[in-house]
Amino acid sequence: MTSTEAPGSAAPTAVGAHLRSVAERDAAPQFVLPLVVRIERADPPARTDALETAARAVLVLLSDARAHGDGEWAAAVRDWQDARIRKVVRRARGAEWRRAEALPGLTVTGDRAEVRVHPPVPLDGWPKDLARLQVSGTELDDPEPPSAPPAGNPVLWLNPGLTMSAGKAMAQAGHGAQLAWWELSAPERAAWRDAGFPLSVRTAPTDAWDGLTRSGLPVVHDAGFTEIAPGPTVVAEGGERFCPLPGPRRP
Numbered sequence: 001m002t003s004t005e006a007p008g009s010a011a012p013t014a015v016g017a018h019l020r021s022v023a024e025r026d027a028a029p030q031f032v033l034p035l036v037v038r039i040e041r042a043d044p045p046a047r048t049d050a051l052e053t054a055a056r057a058v059l060v061l062l063s064d065a066r067a068h069g070d071g072e073w074a075a076a077v078r079d080w081q082d083a084r085i086r087k088v089v090r091r092a093r094g095a096e097w098r099r100a101e102a103l104p105g106l107t108v109t110g111d112r113a114e115v116r117v118h119p120p121v122p123l124d125g126w127p128k129d130l131a132r133l134q135v136s137g138t139e140l141d142d143p144e145p146p147s148a149p150p151a152g153n154p155v156l157w158l159n160p161g162l163t164m165s166a167g168k169a170m171a172q173a174g175h176g177a178q179l180a181w182w183e184l185s186a187p188e189r190a191a192w193r194d195a196g197f198p199l200s201v202r203t204a205p206t207d208a209w210d211g212l213t214r215s216g217l218p219v220v221h222d223a224g225f226t227e228i229a230p231g232p233t234v235v236a237e238g239g240e241r242f243c244p245l246p247g248p249r250r251p
Contacts, residue, residue, distance in 0.1 A: 029079060029122065031086070031120040031123060032080070032086040032087065032088050032121060033058070033088070033120050034090065035090070035115055036090050036092050036116045036117075037053075037090075037091055037114070037115050037170065038091075038093065038114040039093055045110070045112045046111070046113070046141070046142050047142045050115070050140055050166055050170060051169055052173070053108055054089065054174050055156060055170075055173040055176065055177040056115075056197045056199065062077075080120035090133035091167070092133050096132075097114075097116075099129040100116050100118075102129075138166045150200065152241050153198050153199055154192075154198070154239040155202060155236075155237045156176040156180075156200070157202060157235045157237060159231075160204050162233060168227050168228070169201075173234065175234060177199065180236040180238065195241075195242055198239070199243070204235070215235070217235050218236040219232050
């Protein structure tokens with residue numbers, strides 16, 4: 001199964017639960033999940049903090065009551081998940097960020113990162129205050145190499161052979177979190193949510209990557225339309241307490 005993406009976005013290879021075939025999925029109206037990361041010139045977040053916050057933002061949206069049943073976002077979320085799963089990360093600062101905050105959505109914070117996730121919008125129907133935000137310019141760095149993931153946390157392992165902008169990697173981490181979410185039962189989802197969605201995003205050791213992709217764990221496959229060639233980008237590994245997933249423990 002392949003996936004497509006718009007500039008600055010990415011999509012995991014998964015089909016929504018309500019469609020029976022790839023052809024039906026591709027014929028459905030296409031939606032995108034907007035993610036806005038706050039990047040102030042004088043105080044940008046660390047890269048790993050931004051990636052982890054983006055992944056949690058996707059989970060917060062998926063678990064919100066407004067995204068289910070007769071909730072105000074439920075129809076848009078269903079339409080989005082029934083088509084190709086697209087996410088686009090844009091950056092904002094100052095007045096741009098304040099305008100984004102005024103739109104429907106949720107703001108998720110990390111150590112210092114702030115990411116606002118909005119309910120899905122039609123691919124060609126972005127609200128003007130989001131459409132005017134830039135996709136480029138999401139280059140972020142870690143002041144120091146990230147520490148080892150806390151014991152027991154789910155981990156989203158990034159492909160060590162890829163170089164991605166922070167925005168691209170944030171979208172990929174969000175895909176990994178979403179694929180993990182889809183694998184869980186309702187009680188497992190509730191436990192993870194109630195704990196605040198603890199997770200880590202790290203680059204996998206080079207010698208462990210191939211084994212991770214063959215482990216039976218959820219794997220994000222990028223279509224290769226922006227920045228990178230087609231192929232696997234993220235493996236989602238469950239934790240000991242939250243987000244239990246089948247497969248080997250982390251390397």
